Amino acid sequence: QKEVEQDPGPLSVPEGAIVSLNCTYSNSAFQYFMWYRQYSRKGPELLMYTYSSGNKEDGRFTAQVDKSSKYISLFIRDSQPSDSATYLCAMSRSGNTPLVFGKGTRLSVIA
Amino acid sequence: DTGVSQDPRHKITKRGQNVTFRCDPISEHNRLYWYRQTLGQGPEFLTYFQNEAQLEKSRLLSDRFSAERPKGSFSTLEIQRTEQGDSAMYLCASRGQGAINEQFFGPGTRLTVL
Numbered sequence: 001q002k003e004v005e006q007d008p009g010p011l012s013v014p015e016g017a018i019v020s021l022n023c024t025y026s027n028s029a030f031q032y033f034m035w036y037r038q039y040s041r042k043g044p045e046l047l048m049y050t051y052s053s054g055n056k057e058d059g060r061f062t063a064q065v066d067k068s069s070k071y072i073s074l075f076i077r078d079s080q081p082s083d084s085a086t087y088l089c090a091m092s093r094s095g096n097t098p099l100v101f102g103k104g105t106r107l108s109v110i111a
Numbered sequence: 112d113t114g115v116s117q118d119p120r121h122k123i124t125k126r127g128q129n130v131t132f133r134c135d136p137i138s139e140h141n142r143l144y145w146y147r148q149t150l151g152q153g154p155e156f157l158t159y160f161q162n163e164a165q166l167e168k169s170r171l172l173s174d175r176f177s178a179e180r181p182k183g184s185f186s187t188l189e190i191q192r193t194e195q196g197d198s199a200m201y202l203c204a205s206r207g208q209g210a211i212n213e214q215f216f217g218p219g220t221r222l223t224v225l
Contacts, residue, residue, distance in 0.1 A: 044202070
């Protein structure tokens with residue numbers, strides 16, 4: 001079993017829909033949780049960052065962490081075609097340790 | 112542009128050749144990470160530096176791979192005697208000092224080994 005599991009999709013939604021992306025993990029030592037967006041043949045771009053449990057909101061994006069369930073989510077409201085990309089969850093044990101990534105979920109938002 | 116830069120962006124080489132990639136982190140970022148990403152997978156950690164010291168290496172980093180960060184600024188990743196299995200996107204990330212682990216990635220170097 002991989003440390004971080006993420007459904008690779010693909011996920012296809014109509015424009016304006018609410019998108020829910022999720023990851024589960026097995027290592028209870030993870031404390032830092034991130035979501036990255038990656039367009040085709042580009043480097044990952046940091047979207048959201050959360051430390052420990054709780055919610056964080058930034059514009060149309062909301063990140064949630066439930067450490068008791070070892071489950072993290074990213075919600076995208078009012079999805080736009082420009083949101084079409086691969087979304088990667090990532091996590092780490094401490095502020096210095098390398099990130100452990102999920103496989104990424106490929107999202108298509110159809111106009 | 113003050114982001115992470117990588118050079119070259121693309122490299123095609125023949126099996127058995129040596130290749131070297133360069134990463135220039137965001138200035139003042141003292142931590143630098145190398146990851147490898149293959150098609151349909153998330154990035155996998157290779158190695159990381161704090162200033163010029165290489166602090167951790169993954170088991171993925173075989174003895175054909177070597178990384179340096181002289182003077183704690185830019186970093187190079189060299190692959191000797193390339194194999195077809197080395198074909199991947201090589202990503203560099205940097206982060207600054209502080210408790211939070213926000214790593215900023217460069218555009219990557221795409222390596223194709225023929």
